[in-house]
Amino acid sequence: MEKTLDQFSIGEKGTVKRVLAEGKIKRRLFDMGITPGADIYMRKKAPLGDPIEVTLRGYELTLRKNEAICVTLEVEDK
Amino acid sequence: MKKFALAGNPNSGKTTLFNSLTGSTAHVGNWPGVTVDKREGVYKKTPNPVQIIDLPGIYSLSPYTPEEVIARNYILDEKPDCVINIVDATNLERNLYLTTQLLEIDVPVVVALNMMDAVEKAGDKIDAAELQAKLGVPVIAISALKETGLKDLMNRAYEASGAEREGATVLSDTPVAHLIGDVKIALKGQNVEDPLFHAVKLVENDSIEVEMHKETTPMIEEFKHTFSDEVFGDDFEALIADGRYKYISKNFASAVTKKEKDTLKMTKSDKADKVLTHKIWGIPIFVVILFAIFHLTFAEDFLYLGAIFKLPTLEELGLLDEAGEPLNAGVLILSTLYDGQLSSPGVFINNVWNDLIVGQFFGWLGGLVEESSMAPWAIGLINNGIFDGISAVLSFLPPILVLFLFFSILEDSGYMARIAFILDRMFRRFGLSGRAFMPMIMGFGCSVPAMINARTLADEKERTATIRVIPFFSCGAKLPILTACAGAIVAWFGISNADAITFGMYILGIVAAIVTVLLMRSTTLKGETPPFIMELPAYHAPQFKNLMAHLWDKTKHFVKKAFTIILASTIVIWLLSHFSFNWHFLEDEQINESILAGVSQFFQPLFTPLGFGSQLGQYGWVFVVAVVAGLIAKENVIATFATLAACLMAVVGMDFGKLAIDAEDGVDAVQAMIMATGITVPAIISFIAFNMTTIPCFAAVGTAKAELDNKKRYNGTLVFWLTTSYCIGAMVYTIGSWWWTLFIWLFVIALVVTGIVLWNKYGKDWRKHLWARGK
Numbered sequence: 001m002e003k004t005l006d007q008f009s010i011g012e013k014g015t016v017k018r019v020l021a022e023g024k025i026k027r028r029l030f031d032m033g034i035t036p037g038a039d040i041y042m043r044k045k046a047p048l049g050d051p052i053e054v055t056l057r058g059y060e061l062t063l064r065k066n067e068a069i070c071v072t073l074e075v076e077d078k
Numbered sequence: 079m080k081k082f083a084l085a086g087n088p089n090s091g092k093t094t095l096f097n098s099l100t101g102s103t104a105h106v107g108n109w110p111g112v113t114v115d116k117r118e119g120v121y122k123k124t125p126n127p128v129q130i131i132d133l134p135g136i137y138s139l140s141p142y143t144p145e146e147v148i149a150r151n152y153i154l155d156e157k158p159d160c161v162i163n164i165v166d167a168t169n170l171e172r173n174l175y176l177t178t179q180l181l182e183i184d185v186p187v188v189v190a191l192n193m194m195d196a197v198e199k200a201g202d203k204i205d206a207a208e209l210q211a212k213l214g215v216p217v218i219a220i221s222a223l224k225e226t227g228l229k230d231l232m233n234r235a236y237e238a239s240g241a242e243r244e245g246a247t248v249l250s251d252t253p254v255a256h257l258i259g260d261v262k263i264a265l266k267g268q269n270v271e272d273p274l275f276h277a278v279k280l281v282e283n284d285s286i287e288v289e290m291h292k293e294t295t296p297m298i299e300e301f302k303h304t305f306s307d308e309v310f311g312d313d314f315e316a317l318i319a320d321g322r323y324k325y326i327s328k329n330f331a332s333a334v335t336k337k338e339k340d341t342l343k344m345t346k347s348d349k350a351d352k353v354l355t356h357k358i359w360g361i362p363i364f365v366v367i368l369f370a371i372f373h374l375t376f377a378e379d380f381l382y383l384g385a386i387f388k389l390p391t392l393e394e395l396g397l398l399d400e401a402g403e404p405l406n407a408g409v410l411i412l413s414t415l416y417d418g419q420l421s422s423p424g425v426f427i428n429n430v431w432n433d434l435i436v437g438q439f440f441g442w443l444g445g446l447v448e449e450s451s452m453a454p455w456a457i458g459l460i461n462n463g464i465f466d467g468i469s470a471v472l473s474f475l476p477p478i479l480v481l482f483l484f485f486s487i488l489e490d491s492g493y494m495a496r497i498a499f500i501l502d503r504m505f506r507r508f509g510l511s512g513r514a515f516m517p518m519i520m521g522f523g524c525s526v527p528a529m530i531n532a533r534t535l536a537d538e539k540e541r542t543a544t545i546r547v548i549p550f551f552s553c554g555a556k557l558p559i560l561t562a563c564a565g566a567i568v569a570w571f572g573i574s575n576a577d578a579i580t581f582g583m584y585i586l587g588i589v590a591a592i593v594t595v596l597l598m599r600s601t602t603l604k605g606e607t608p609p610f611i612m613e614l615p616a617y618h619a620p621q622f623k624n625l626m627a628h629l630w631d632k633t634k635h636f637v638k639k640a641f642t643i644i645l646a647s648t649i650v651i652w653l654l655s656h657f658s659f660n661w662h663f664l665e666d667e668q669i670n671e672s673i674l675a676g677v678s679q680f681f682q683p684l685f686t687p688l689g690f691g692s693q694l695g696q697y698g699w700v701f702v703v704a705v706v707a708g709l710i711a712k713e714n715v716i717a718t719f720a721t722l723a724a725c726l727m728a729v730v731g732m733d734f735g736k737l738a739i740d741a742e743d744g745v746d747a748v749q750a751m752i753m754a755t756g757i758t759v760p761a762i763i764s765f766i767a768f769n770m771t772t773i774p775c776f777a778a779v780g781t782a783k784a785e786l787d788n789k790k791r792y793n794g795t796l797v798f799w800l801t802t803s804y805c806i807g808a809m810v811y812t813i814g815s816w817w818w819t820l821f822i823w824l825f826v827i828a829l830v831v832t833g834i835v836l837w838n839k840y841g842k843d844w845r846k847h848l849w850a851r852g853k
Contacts, residue, residue: 018309019316023142024142024536024609025609025611026315026316027138027140027142027315027319028140028142028609028611029611030315030316030319030320031137031138031140031175031319032137032172032611032613033171033172033175033323035316035319035320035323035324036309036320037320037323037324037327038323044351044355045357046355046357046360046499046500046502046503047355047356047357047358047360047361047500047503048503048504049503050502050503051499051502051503051512051610053355053499053614057169057171057172058168058169058170058171058172059169059172059613060613060614060615060616061611061612061613061614062499062502062610062611062612062613062614063609063610063611063612064502064506064609064610064611066609067609067610067611
């Protein structure tokens, strides 16, 4: 099943399928390691639910839902 | 001398390595982006000394942020003899991403595998030899913090710098490998240096490169038409970034052996994080921590013990003599810690420093001068001009250092980065990202590094707005204005708590920043909210060595300033206040005939709406002088009062029947001003607010100019500071004096807000309409 990163609930895991963004944001996501094939684990949400914190490639990254919506992941069906 | 450049990800320990190598005390923090400009130092233990250049921390050599461009241009244009790529071994995958880009430049590269001690502690293993074989450049395991492996690293770098190295790419398995090869050959034919690097960047469609090599781009465009990847289409930038990560995960996974771990088990960092960034408690915890810091630094009544238990004062205990002075040295020492209420640690240190050290020393020194056979004007200049000025500034060293220590702890531990995470949602409402929080909170220490740090904000408009409001986050030098004025209000009018006033003024500054950012982002600095994609470093206990280095740095800076720029300005002010326009030396009593008085009286009416103008009568101009002196350095405001206090005492002392005030204390100096001018409490608070939000010191203005790098924006910034401070001052004064003026202000604010909202909604149509009519 495919799902965008902003839809993840805490503790959910997925593998990046594609990143649909433009310019600066796209490059930044790529530079930080969000590329197809990367495993992402949803760690937590900030107070008020946004931004979110994820673990990928062995480190913690924070990004907003606005940016997370650009990242589509493959998640295992429950 | 050979030049070695340090390059690496933010927070990979680059600055720590730089400090260990050069013995410097550059600012180190535990959040991404502490170094934003390059810094230089010298390492002496190689056969010949080498120059070390600390480049800003970067994740990539993309053209999108200023610090990435700084690092990239440095390596390409200045051609260092070797690039030392520092890699955080606890986070190998993402760190090597930059390495793969650096390797494409024709420059010797040595990889320093930092934090190997932390990797081993976690039970993991990294095979440095295997990494070295795969990367094709020397890889040396080090610990920048424990200073292990540094000598080996530098020797290998020194060896490597002796030979040429041709750039190599890891992209040979990607579909664009062929294209990169062709472009490289074409560039080589044009005698371009670093052809491989430029070729990759051109294929990526990098904006800087496309501008530089216009004649080569058609070749790439042509290739693009014939090409389509199933995942990336013709987006080569994405394809290349992906290619790098693919290569890294394929090739370097075998070099890392992770200990079998129970993934559900939480590390210490996770546990701390769970509490500190809690969904509900995160923000309250942050506010409590901030309040605790101010309470520990400024509270006269620690934990409110004195108020709660109604403790007896020293006077009630019979430990003071008739003049209210301590009976003996023992009581004097006790008085620093206790007088009916317990001093907070900050206040205790402050009392020890001021009552026992600075006060005694300058008292003794002043006595020596007094008894010497110098001319009266020379004694006056030295005692009232120089000593009073310097000691008034030095007396504020303790609170600045204590406050700075707390901020260093927050920063070092990694909590600051979490605060950005917690507060992002709020900042977004004002059109900023959570990242803007970092330079702003640094503003509490000093505006200059804060403004430089604002470079980590990639969006130009966000950066401008941030730089403009940084001075509203009251810096260390403005603290004396706050504490002295608040102290004087408490002492003279006998109301309220000093720490409540101080805290309130800090809040006022923050509110001013929020309101003005909102205003700017909806008028002159409109734009989309910038992205927020940031690494959160692991928590770690602050390093004692690091903290002390911060403090020492700060002390040095402050003392240096006290003895140079502030000393010079107090002397100038003393001279101007003791000579008349026809260069006659004036006695203290004749201060109103001085040059200073003449000039300042001319400008005095300007400040009437703020409460410290014409209504203060013949001595009211002292506040004008203080404001102007504050433009040089904010410490000058209180130093000016101290310098002028002696004169005013001489005049006013007669009128008021000789009230003994020791001008060497900033609080007393302000009391002298209150006595001489009859300034009201709202006017004093307005004076504080004005100084806090107006044009900052010389150094900060210069930094703002350099960072904005745009004449129009810079001039706009100066106007912005002046209008904001004037409005805030007037608002504080009028509302404080006549509460009902609050409604007038609210009405004006409502009018302005409605105007802006309407303009943003319909402005375009109106302009079109007017334009059509004009035709």
